[in-house]
Amino acid sequence: MNKHLSAIMFCTGMLLSQAAIAAALPDWLAQVDEQKHRQPEQMLQLLQQHQAELASLTPDVQANGYYQQAALMKALGRHQEQLEAAERGLALLGKEPSLLKVDLLYQLGFALEMQTQYQQAMQHYQQGMELATLLDDEKHVLLGQINHAALLSAQNKEQQALLLLKDTYQRAQPLKDAELLAEINAELGLLYASLAFEQDAIGLLNEALKQYEQLGWQKNQITVLFNLARTYSYLEQYQLSLQTYNQMLQKSLQADDKVNLYHAYLGLAITSSDSGNGDAALSYIDKAEQYLPQLQSTSHISTHHYEKSLIYQKLNQSSLAMQQVVLAEQALTDESVAEDSPTRLNVWYLKAQLLAEQGEYQRAYQQLTDFVFLFQDVRNKENELALEQLRLGFDHERQLQQNRLLEQDNELKALRLKEAERDRQVQFLWLAVLGCSTLVLLILLLWQLTRKKSKSIATGAEVSGQTG
Numbered sequence: 001m002n003k004h005l006s007a008i009m010f011c012t013g014m015l016l017s018q019a020a021i022a023a024a025l026p027d028w029l030a031q032v033d034e035q036k037h038r039q040p041e042q043m044l045q046l047l048q049q050h051q052a053e054l055a056s057l058t059p060d061v062q063a064n065g066y067y068q069q070a071a072l073m074k075a076l077g078r079h080q081e082q083l084e085a086a087e088r089g090l091a092l093l094g095k096e097p098s099l100l101k102v103d104l105l106y107q108l109g110f111a112l113e114m115q116t117q118y119q120q121a122m123q124h125y126q127q128g129m130e131l132a133t134l135l136d137d138e139k140h141v142l143l144g145q146i147n148h149a150a151l152l153s154a155q156n157k158e159q160q161a162l163l164l165l166k167d168t169y170q171r172a173q174p175l176k177d178a179e180l181l182a183e184i185n186a187e188l189g190l191l192y193a194s195l196a197f198e199q200d201a202i203g204l205l206n207e208a209l210k211q212y213e214q215l216g217w218q219k220n221q222i223t224v225l226f227n228l229a230r231t232y233s234y235l236e237q238y239q240l241s242l243q244t245y246n247q248m249l250q251k252s253l254q255a256d257d258k259v260n261l262y263h264a265y266l267g268l269a270i271t272s273s274d275s276g277n278g279d280a281a282l283s284y285i286d287k288a289e290q291y292l293p294q295l296q297s298t299s300h301i302s303t304h305h306y307e308k309s310l311i312y313q314k315l316n317q318s319s320l321a322m323q324q325v326v327l328a329e330q331a332l333t334d335e336s337v338a339e340d341s342p343t344r345l346n347v348w349y350l351k352a353q354l355l356a357e358q359g360e361y362q363r364a365y366q367q368l369t370d371f372v373f374l375f376q377d378v379r380n381k382e383n384e385l386a387l388e389q390l391r392l393g394f395d396h397e398r399q400l401q402q403n404r405l406l407e408q409d410n411e412l413k414a415l416r417l418k419e420a421e422r423d424r425q426v427q428f429l430w431l432a433v434l435g436c437s438t439l440v441l442l443i444l445l446l447w448q449l450t451r452k453k454s455k456s457i458a459t460g461a462e463v464s465g466q467t468g
Helices: 002-024 027-035 040-049 059-075 079-092 099-114 118-134 138-154 158-175 178-194 198-215 218-234 238-255 258-274 278-294 299-314 318-334 342-357 361-467
Strands: none
Touching: 027 040, 027 059, 040 059, 059 079, 059 099, 079 099, 099 118, 099 138, 118 138, 138 158, 138 178, 158 178, 178 198, 178 218, 198 218, 218 238, 218 258, 238 258, 258 278, 258 299, 278 299, 299 318, 299 342, 318 342, 342 361
16 A cells, blocks of 8 residues: 555655656747747747757756757757767756657667667667656656667567557557547558558558648658658559659758758669669759758668668669768778678679679679678577577476476465365364354253252152152
């Protein structure tokens, strides 16, 4: 009882603390909080106008300001600045748990994820989920699971991501939170597309698009349109894909969103190339390249050069394609991308093809050998991981079986104890019956003796009277 009361008081205290912080926000910061998803560029300007004022506020309110800044930088694709803002916000908060700390941990994790620092990102996501669980805030726990699933997907662990997202989807339904449901549908749609369940993906992405339109979150609408366009391209529905990329392009132009202008032009380039229109593809990717410096996610640079190389290859311009492959390799080194990353495998395979097309068969063979060894190493690691997971699964199952046997043994012992207790109770009952019966018989015997004695006395008195 005392534990439950303490938990209730703790959670109540946290809620009151959050409410107090919200009430203490100045009007301009409250406006930033409310409008950051709808007008990120304008809200960033408003936040910057009041930057000097922010320093004079309480640490909790300052931390909230840095959280808003991190969220805005996330929306604008400025991930290094997002990371710096999140770190400054966390530094201002003490050891007391709070939802603001959870939000900042998620922002920091996302910024690290966008810079391919997956292990560090997962650590921050995990910390945030543990804290949200402690605060008993289901929405923030599920937001953390969405981040976790996206990170798993980025590491080609789609099946694990799918299981996690399905659990998140089921747990989110009772909450009926529009923002949370939109985020889940968008992420689940993207994951289904990567797993080649395109029709399911299209339904979920369209649902997410409607939800984001109702919320007025323009940046998120643009992201969903990008994923929809890619899904149509996977299905070789190139006309629909180009139309959707153009919708994305128009929304990005309206919002002056340079990051998404890059992605829109890149998507148009890839789809044009896939549909056989190489000249249009080259034109679009050159336009995309104008916006490449706007991206702070370094992993995009190697991908950009790889995609441009593919376009040149389809145009039979092997020399120009090779130049782009070399740039992609250089970017992979600069980005400190893992040796066994899928991007590196793709680049090496394409390089082997281009070397063969240029008649450099010995170098092509060597490059292909490197690719095969790396690919085999990746498969071995995956197999080792699968075997380890299988072993852990067996260990877990064995432990469960042992627990079941222990439970059955305990139940049997409990039954035996109950049986023994019942036997004792029956013995006590029989003893009680025997005792009562003995007592009754004794009373009857005494009564009989008393009666006989009374009769004897009465008979003696009667004889004495007659004699007298």
